[in-house]
Amino acid sequence: MSKILIVEDEASIAELEKDYLELSGFDVDIQNNGKNGLEAAMSGEYDLMILDLMLPGVDGFEICKTVREEKNMPIIMVSAKKDDIDKIRGLGLGADDYMTKPFSPSELVARVKAHLARYDRLVGYREAHNEVIEIRGLKIDKTAHRVWVNGEETQFTTKEFDLLTFLAENPNHVFSKEELFREIWNMESIGDIATVTVHIKKIREKVEFDTSNPQYIETIWGVGYRFKI
Ligand code: CA
Numbered sequence: 390m391s392k393i394l395i396v397e398d399e400a401s402i403a404e405l406e407k408d409y410l411e412l413s414g415f416d417v418d419i420q421n422n423g424k425n426g427l428e429a430a431m432s433g434e435y436d437l438m439i440l441d442l443m444l445p446g447v448d449g450f451e452i453c454k455t456v457r458e459e460k461n462m463p464i465i466m467v468s469a470k471k472d473d474i475d476k477i478r479g480l481g482l483g484a485d486d487y488m489t490k491p492f493s494p495s496e497l498v499a500r501v502k503a504h505l506a507r508y509d510r511l512v513g514y515r516e517a518h519n520e521v522i523e524i525r526g527l528k529i530d531k532t533a534h535r536v537w538v539n540g541e542e543t544q545f546t547t548k549e550f551d552l553l554t555f556l557a558e559n560p561n562h563v564f565s566k567e568e569l570f571r572e573i574w575n576m577e578s579i580g581d582i583a584t585v586t587v588h589i590k591k592i593r594e595k596v597e598f599d600t601s602n603p604q605y606i607e608t609i610w611g612v613g614y615r616f617k618i
Contacts, residue, residue: 390414390416391415391416391436391437392417392435392437393410393415393435393436393438393439393501394418394420394426394429394430394434394435394437394439395410395438395439396419396420396421396426396429396430396438396440396441396444396449397420397421397439397441397444397467398443398444399441400421402441403419403421405494406439406497407419408494409495409497409498410497410498410501413501418435422446423444423446423447423449423451423452424446424447426440426444426447426452427447427452427455427456430452430462431455431456431460433460433542433544435462436462436505436508437462437464437465437504437508438456438463438464439467439497439501440452440453440464440465440466440467440484441467441468442466442467442468442470442473442477443468443473449466449468449477450480450482453466453477453482453483453484454482457482457483461508461512463485463486463504463505463507463508464483464484464485464486465487465488465497465500465504466484466486466487466488467488467489467490467492468487468488468489468490469489469490470489471489474487474489488500518532519531519532519533520532522554522557522558524557524616524618525604526539526540527596527605529550529553529554529557531554534550536550536553538596543595543596545592545595546591548574548588549588549591549592549595551573552569552573552585552588552589552592553592553596553606555569555572555573556569556616557605559616560616560618561615561616561618562615563609563612563613563614564614564615565612565613566585566613566614568613569585569613570582570585573585573588589606589608589614592606593605593606603617605617
């Protein structure tokens with residue numbers, strides 16, 4: 390089921406949108422201010438966002454711009470002012486669609502469905518052409534920087550992602566902490582190599598069923614780490 394995020398400070402409008410979308414089988418959350426809206430949008434939990442322009446705190450312009458830099462989900466922007474819609478279009482913030490209030494909720498639902506279908510096709514195309522590493526229950530999409538653990542998408546920081554990908558691309562090879570530190574942090578080994586240990590621990594917490602008995606990244610005592618294949 391697709392998850393929709395509504396960022397809207399007018400409760401009656403937000404509730405109306407939510408009701409219609411839920412009737413069409415969507416899972417819907419509402420955030421009524423810019424700060425929480427932005428946070429929710431960046432969580433990676435949602436498939437599409439309906440974003441009001443005028444919001445307390447962070448406004449819709451800012452949210453759209455920030456989200457677009459990082460996320461690929463469709464964004465439908467709504468505003469009470471036709472002028473504002475023209476302005477957003479002009480700014481090229483990367484919204485996928487614009488609607489002027491008041492609009493009919495069924496028109497909104499139709500547009501939501503159309504955008505989700507379009508994104509699915511796009512993502513399907515991209516995934517088919519992406520560089521993907523699959524080892525047992527672990528799937529790493531290098532092109533999209535996304536990771537799935539047993540079918541569930543899991544969030545990794547950039548360094549965790551780089552480290553996991555490097556190890557998975559070089560299975561059965563033991564790397565010392567110094568080597569990994571140089572490889573991933575791109576520095577001569579004068580930094581704190583304990584960073585490597587900390588990152589390995591975090592990765593294990595995300596990928597391993599039992600961290601005391603790792604199935605992916607093994608510790609080779611006194612030497613370093615090895616990705617088990
Ligand atoms: Ca508003």
